[in-house]
Amino acid sequence: MKKMIAEFIGTFTLVLFGCGAAVIAGADGTTGIGLAGISFAFGFALIGMAYGIGPVSGCHINPAVSLGAVAAGRMQVGEAVQYIAAQISGAIAAALVLLTIATGKADYSVAINGLGQNGWGAGYLGEYNMAAAFLFELVATFLFVVVILGATGKGAPAAMAGLAIGITLVVIHLVGIKVTGVSVNPARSIGPALFAGGHAISQLWLFIVAPVLGAVAAGFLFKAGLLDQAE
Template sequence: MGSARIFLAEAVGTAILIIGGVGTAVFDGDKAGVLGVALAFGLSLAVAAYLIGPISGCHINPAITAAMAVVKKTDPRLVPAYVGGQVVGGLFGALLIWSIGQGMPGFTAVGVDGQKNIVSVSEAGFASNGYGIHSPDHYNLGAVMLAEVVATAVFALVVLGTTASGFPAAVGGLVAGAGLGLVHLVTIPVSNTSVNPARSLATAVFQHGWALRQVWVFIVFPLLGGALAGVAWMTLRRAHEAAAVAASAEPATVAARD
């Protein structure tokens, strides 16, 4: 795969994720609610997977690229093309949302100032991720860090599972989308759900305030979660392979005894 093709495919896929997921949160978050936003992110990933999956594998998330690199399913030399495309695509998607929003009277990407509880994803400021007073339910930094690591690791394991030999490729996009929707259902109240540094950076740039000061959390800890998922996946695979070897050797041992 050429790096230019990967860059372009990942940019298109990430833009779709941002437009579908973040766009729903920004424009219709109050009406759609947590369930609707989670569904929008999941469907957006599924659509992108079937569109660009044959070209780049549809990572559209630096944390997934990290997991794929750890398990050696992605050439390390192509990581810059993957991540570069994801960042550019995320920013482009966010720019489209921001531009459309300018046509609505009173639209703002800033959100509330922390003087009252954030009661909807739209009030978080361009659907940005945050902790403390910028968390939807005011979760502290430690809770947000843990939630992002665990949620990203779970999601990355789901994605890795869809790439395993023998997994039906035809449903891979749907399963990955369901996984993303699930972690959103759990963690939207905690951090507005990142699990994707490109998504967090894109919204933080247009919120252009507190979100940029807090975005490091949503870069570092999703990447950590993705890497941990890669390590866990390799450990599980080795254990499975060892068990398979032992099982295949057992009949021969029994026969030798007979």
């Protein structure tokens, strides 16, 4: 139960502060924090939680990470299912809180301003096509999980793991926000999409399938011993 509570709180924090940076603090660099600021919000939220709940649950706060850990042989399927349920619940709760806060501003509309949901295509940020969006999410999640599994593996400096993982998430956002808004985390995508509705729901499949495939591929490399620490 402690692990599930930790994963709920961790995912809640990531979604509230990461998506909140986009919705409340603003993507316009002239009047808000800009895309770089949003990138750092996601990364710093993860770093904080890595040290806050890492000793309790490992701070997965991402279904793709949990499934990557299963593929790597570091986690049982049953426990991963419990983690994923807690993560998705935390993301949905955070999206609801963010929506409630955002609607406190008179001119806010979820249909117009969004809720930090992911997407692609016409009308969405850089207007990249579906193939570009899928490839980015697949490769970015693969590399993200490689860093996570490597930084938390035997022989890795444990004190630096949270920092390395958080910085990687910042870099992924710096590169990919214009492409998909950056998911690499199905829970992070599910929460906002449920309240944004419509287009966000119809595109949600990509932000589940691509991150899971990328994470599992990374996990299999560690399971096969191809990325294990040299003896």
